[in-house]
Amino acid sequence: MGIVFVFGGQAVYIELDAIFASEGERRDFDYEFVLEDEVIASPVQVRGCVFNKTGIVSLNASAVYLLNASCARCGESVSRTESVNIDHTLISHSENDDNDYFIVVDNMRLDLDELVSEDIFLAMPSRYLCSEDCKGLCSICGANLNREACSCKRIADPRWDVLNDLFDN
Ligand SMILES: [Zn+2]
Ligand SMILES: [Zn+2]
Known part of the structure; x- marks a missing residue:
């Protein structure tokens, strides 16, 4: 054969x-x-x-x-x-x-x-990250939080964590 x-x-x-x-x-x-x-x-x-x-x-x-x-x-x-x-x-x-x-x-x-x-x-993963602990962009001013800490007051709300987890998976 x-x-x-x-x-x-x-x-x-x-x-x-x-x-x-x-x-x-x-x-x-x-x-x-x-x-x-x-x-x-x-x-x-x-x-x-x-x-x-x-x-x-x-x-x-x-x-x-x-x-x-x-x-x-x-x-x-x-x-x-x-x-x-x-x-x-x-x-x-x-x-x-x-x-x-x-x-x-x-x-x-x-x-x-x-x-x-x-x-x-x-x-192939469903999405790519620059690094596993990439901090992403500030949802208010758009600053890249890997490079700078902006002064926006982001409200810590555990319900967002649930949503973020959903997006992360
Ligand atoms: Zn990134
Ligand atoms: Zn910001």
Whole structure:
């Protein structure tokens, strides 16, 4: 059984049967592709391998890209390198298809770009913060409370804490 891997939109033929057939077989890959998303500011660099360890064929890779987002509390830009682990077990057929961890490759094609994209989107938080303890903006004057302490009298009301917790989660 051979298999077509899609790397960066390019089809690459890999003899997966050789990997399934013999323990210790592995095939490395290292490529990049463009994933269109408003917070992804660079091509996605994918590095990893497909290997057979004691008869189990696994795909382990890391996907690295430059993140460019805005902090959900203060609006400052958040720019950092993100790394997502892509770990799956490949099986040649399945009675039970509904499993994200096992990737069934019986159609002779594994679109790695698509698999990596799905894992990247699954790993994305619903919002980004410049730091976990970002103080946000003053709700009255708009000052960035990470940089300055304004003199507004914000009323401490525990009911707002409940609301803030809701927004934070
Ligand atoms: Zn912030
Ligand atoms: Zn203020």
